Amino acid sequence: MRVTFAAATVTSMLIAAAAPVHAQTYSIGTNPQGSLAYSTGAAVSKIVIEETGLKMRVAPQGGPVVTIPLVNNGELAFSIANAGAASFAQAGINNFKGRPQKSLRMVASLIPLYSGFFTRKDSAIRTIADLKGKRIPTGFLKQKIVEYTVSASLATAGLTLADVKGVPVPNSVRSVQDFSEGKTDAGFTSINSAAVKQANVSVGGIRVLSLPNTPEAVKAMKAHVAAATIKVVKPGPNFPGVEGPTSVLMLPFLLMSSTKTPDDVVYKVVKAIHGNKKNLVAALGAFRAFDPKEMNLDIGLKVHSGALKFYKEAGI
DSSP: OOOOOOOOOOGGBBBBOOOOOOOOOEEEEOOOSSSSHHHHHHHHHHHHHHHHOOOEEEEEEEOOHHHHHHHTTTTTEEOOOOOOHHHHHHHHOOGGTOOOTEEEEEEEEEEEEEEEEEETTTTOOOOSSSTTTEEEEEEOOTOOHHHHHHHHHHHHTTTOOOSSEEEEEESHHHHHHHHTSOOOOOOEETTHHHHHHHHHOOOOEEEEEOOOOSHHHHHHHTTTOOOOOOEEEOOOTTTTTTTTSEEEEEEEEEEEEETSSOOHHHHHHHHHHHHHHHHHHHHOGGGGGGGGGGGGSSSOOBBOOOHHHHHHTTTT
C-alpha cells in the first residue's frame, strides 16, 4: 500500500564524472559538492556498494535541470532530486516546459528537504517581509527548481522577485558562497546542508527566517510549487540558525531513475536503502528523518517497476 503524501568523507571510488549505465557501473547525478544532494547521493552510494556489491559512484553536476535529462536518456542510472523538480520533469512544465521526461521514474523518497532564507545573526532582517528591497540570490540557471522555491517562499509574505534586488547565481552552493562573501543580504538553500553549516561558522552565526504559516501563505506558496508544504523545525545541531520553532518550505528528496535502468538493479538499490537506516545515518545525519515505511511516497509520480516489486514484497 502506498503512503499518501501529507558528511563524512567519500572514498575516491564514489566520486567520478558521469558514466553510462553499462559495465555494471551505476552513477548517481547530484548537485555540486557541498550541497545536501551531493551528501545524500554519497551516502546512498556507500550503502549500496557495501550491501549489494554493485559498483556505484557519485556524479556531481549542475542540479536536476542537468541530471534529470541525463537519467531520462540513460546516461546516468540515478539522480537525487526534490519532488518539485521531479514532478515538473515528468509533466513537462515550468523549467521542463515542452520537454516531458517520459522515461523518468521515482525510485524512493529519502529525506525531507527543508529550504529557506537565512541572514547574518545580527541582521535587521527578521521576517520574509523584511526581504523587500534586499539583495537575494536569483536565477539559479543550473538549478531552476530553486528559483521556483525562492518565489514560493517570497509569496508567503506577498512578495515577488520584483520586490527584491536579484543577484544571479548558477546554483544554491554559489548562493551560499555569495552570502558568506557579503554579496547578498540573505542566502537560500537547504538549511541543513554542509554549505550552510560552513556559512554559519564563516560569518559568525546565521538566522533562518520563518515563513508565515497561514492557509493564505500555503496557498500562495503552492501556486509556485504544488508539491511544497510548510513544516516546523526546531533548534538542533543539524539546523544552524534555527533559534526556535521555525516554519520552512519542505519538499521530499527523491532518488530518481529511468525505465532504462534494469529492474534488478533498482530492486537491489531499494532493498539496500530500506534495510540500512542505521548505516545511512552514520554516513549522513540528515537520514535521521528517513522513514523506510514512506519510501513509496505517493506524490503523483510514476514509480520504477523494480522499486514497485520490492515495495509489494515489503507491503509498503
